[in-house]
Amino acid sequence: MTEHLLEVDSLSRNFGGVKAVNHVSFALNPGVIKAIIGPNGAGKTTLFNLIAGNLRPTSGAIRLNGKNVTSLPDYRMATLGVARTFQMTRVFHGMTILENVMVGRHTRSRAGFFSAALRLPYMRREERGILQAAMKALDFVGLGLKSEQPADTLPFREQRLLEFARALATEPRLILADEPAAGLNTRETKEVAALIRKIHQSGVTVLLVEHDMSLVMDISEEIIVLDFGRKIAEGTPEEIKRNEDVVAVYLGKRDIDA
Amino acid sequence: MKRNIYIPFAAVALLVFLLPIQVRSPYYLGVLIQVGYYSLICMGLSLLMGYAGQISLGHAAFFGLGAYTSAILTGTYGVSPWLALLAGLVLAGCVAWVIGTPTLKLKGHYLAMATLGIGEIVYIFFNAEVELTGGPSGYTQKFPYLSIRGFIFNNELKQYYLTWVLVLIILILNLHIINSRVGRALRSIHADEEVARAVGVNTARYKVMIFVLSAMYAALAGSLYAHNIQFIAPGSFDAMYSILFVTMVIVGGMGSIWGAISGAALLTLLPEILRVFHDYNILVYGFILLFIMLFMPGGIFGGYRMVWDIMNRMRAGKGEAKDD
Numbered sequence: 001m002t003e004h005l006l007e008v009d010s011l012s013r014n015f016g017g018v019k020a021v022n023h024v025s026f027a028l029n030p031g032v033i034k035a036i037i038g039p040n041g042a043g044k045t046t047l048f049n050l051i052a053g054n055l056r057p058t059s060g061a062i063r064l065n066g067k068n069v070t071s072l073p074d075y076r077m078a079t080l081g082v083a084r085t086f087q088m089t090r091v092f093h094g095m096t097i098l099e100n101v102m103v104g105r106h107t108r109s110r111a112g113f114f115s116a117a118l119r120l121p122y123m124r125r126e127e128r129g130i131l132q133a134a135m136k137a138l139d140f141v142g143l144g145l146k147s148e149q150p151a152d153t154l155p156f157r158e159q160r161l162l163e164f165a166r167a168l169a170t171e172p173r174l175i176l177a178d179e180p181a182a183g184l185n186t187r188e189t190k191e192v193a194a195l196i197r198k199i200h201q202s203g204v205t206v207l208l209v210e211h212d213m214s215l216v217m218d219i220s221e222e223i224i225v226l227d228f229g230r231k232i233a234e235g236t237p238e239e240i241k242r243n244e245d246v247v248a249v250y251l252g253k254r255d256i257d258a
Numbered sequence: 259m260k261r262n263i264y265i266p267f268a269a270v271a272l273l274v275f276l277l278p279i280q281v282r283s284p285y286y287l288g289v290l291i292q293v294g295y296y297s298l299i300c301m302g303l304s305l306l307m308g309y310a311g312q313i314s315l316g317h318a319a320f321f322g323l324g325a326y327t328s329a330i331l332t333g334t335y336g337v338s339p340w341l342a343l344l345a346g347l348v349l350a351g352c353v354a355w356v357i358g359t360p361t362l363k364l365k366g367h368y369l370a371m372a373t374l375g376i377g378e379i380v381y382i383f384f385n386a387e388v389e390l391t392g393g394p395s396g397y398t399q400k401f402p403y404l405s406i407r408g409f410i411f412n413n414e415l416k417q418y419y420l421t422w423v424l425v426l427i428i429l430i431l432n433l434h435i436i437n438s439r440v441g442r443a444l445r446s447i448h449a450d451e452e453v454a455r456a457v458g459v460n461t462a463r464y465k466v467m468i469f470v471l472s473a474m475y476a477a478l479a480g481s482l483y484a485h486n487i488q489f490i491a492p493g494s495f496d497a498m499y500s501i502l503f504v505t506m507v508i509v510g511g512m513g514s515i516w517g518a519i520s521g522a523a524l525l526t527l528l529p530e531i532l533r534v535f536h537d538y539n540i541l542v543y544g545f546i547l548l549f550i551m552l553f554m555p556g557g558i559f560g561g562y563r564m565v566w567d568i569m570n571r572m573r574a575g576k577g578e579a580k581d582d
């Protein structure tokens with residue numbers, strides 16, 4: 001058996017009587033771009049929050065590189081190499097673009113209160129490393145020239161790029177991108193698609209939730225379809241397009257079948 | 259943001275060193291020393307309120323813990339003053355850690371409630387443990403002044419320099435913290451806690467640490483205070499003082515070290531200045547506070563920062579136009 005980067009094993013999460021995620025299993029191989037799609041309320045974001053550690057599952061297990069990470073808190077997941085971007089872009093207000101990305105280096109640096117207060121030589125050295133890595137991430141997404149600007153002055157499109165830079169600065173093995181094309185026009189969506197490909201080529205595995213079908217079909221190698229919290233299909237974009245259940249869900253034939 | 263932190267620091271340091279040339283009366287030096295104590299407390303509290311978004315209504319208790327630990331250990335048990343000071347810091351830090359660890363994991367203002375409670379407990383302790391603390395009439399046994407290698411800080415001028423050198427040291431340490439990995443983590447918590455966690459910041463732990471740090475600053479101020487005044491009584495550490503400290507931070511501008519010092523200075527000096535109004539001084543004091551809150555919601559230091567931000571935005575706007 002090949003080593004999976006991420007294994008989701010019969011994962012469930014209930015909100016009262018609602019089964020938001022219902023026994024979902026899938027595996028993610030290193031180096032792929034996989035998309036999770038489904039109608040509104042299918043449980044996509046809940047599944048994301050479970051993987052990222054924002055929510056604890058009701059039952060089931062999550063394994064990262066074979067290690068059980070179920071119910072680990074979100075900041076631990078970041079340390080283990082899982083980074084995420086948010087549906088509504090969320091940059092740190094009151095900080096510059098560069099500082100936003102520098103926070104992304106948090107898990108890759110160690111200076112604490114004491115060494116920071118005294119500006120010990122090792123802390124200064126580390127600080128230079130943080131700066132370099134952050135600039136590299138900014139250059140990667142094409143925001144290098146704006147590094148000193150306050151983050152909240154950026155247009156929406158660039159705030160999204162900034163989110164990716166911040167996620168990349170954590171040196172993730174896996175990026176969870178929650179609707180990276182939400183709120184973007186066609187041209188901007190293409191730009192984000194290109195960035196995701198570039199991230200993928202740099203060796204990072206990408207799991208995304210997305211409504212924009214053109215983006216999903218364009219960049220993903222594998223697709224999972226959720227409906228009412230259940231996984232109803234999994235396969236390549238071609239297979240998903242031909243899958244009758246999926247077509248039924250998207251065209252609303254379910255009521256007739258049931 | 260390559261703001262140079264050392265230039266404003268040097269300016270403040272110069273002011274601190276030159277002030278005694280103008281201010282010679284021991285009374286007013288005493289007032290300035292008081293500003294120093296409150297600056298220490300408010301710097302920590304400002305970090306807590308501005309970055310962790312939590313309010314402590316018990317900082318007078320930590321101030322008191324520092325003062326009583328120093329007085330009792332040196333007066334009753336003959337421990338060396340500096341060692342006693344250290345013990346006070348550790349005690350206050352431990353108490354803060356015990357309160358902070360459970361409450362700072364919760365969303366909402368549970369820390370405010372818990373600290374209000376601990377403030378009251380400590381205050382009652384100071385009053386009731388007569389054998390140890392001297393009770394309501396205060397700790398009356400003799401205890402020494404602070405001294406370094408035989409140099410005894412036994413008058414206002416010496417105390418002034420001792421206090422303010424320590425304020426300046428804590429100030430520079432704080433400025434370093436803010437402009438570091440830890441400071442960025444704190445600021446990210448202030449901006450968006452969930453996202454901060456998503457990039458790996460253990461937000462609960464940072465909040466506890468900043469609370470512990472702020473308690474230790476208050477205890478430091480307490481120890482200095484006890485050794486300077488040579489007499490302490492519970493009345494100096496009741497809940498009204500905790501509220502005064504919070505007010506100082508808000509008036510100065512939360513989350514700004516400079517704001518904390520400005521707030522502490524303003525609210526300590528204001529009653530002195532307002533003496534000319536005799537019976538009406540409280541009224542004028544109230545009006546000034548009201549005015550600041552109405553027209554400078556970011557505090558006296560927020561006003562300055564607002565201007566700075568607007569200038570920055572204008573600069574950024576120009577940069578944008580050039581790019582297109």
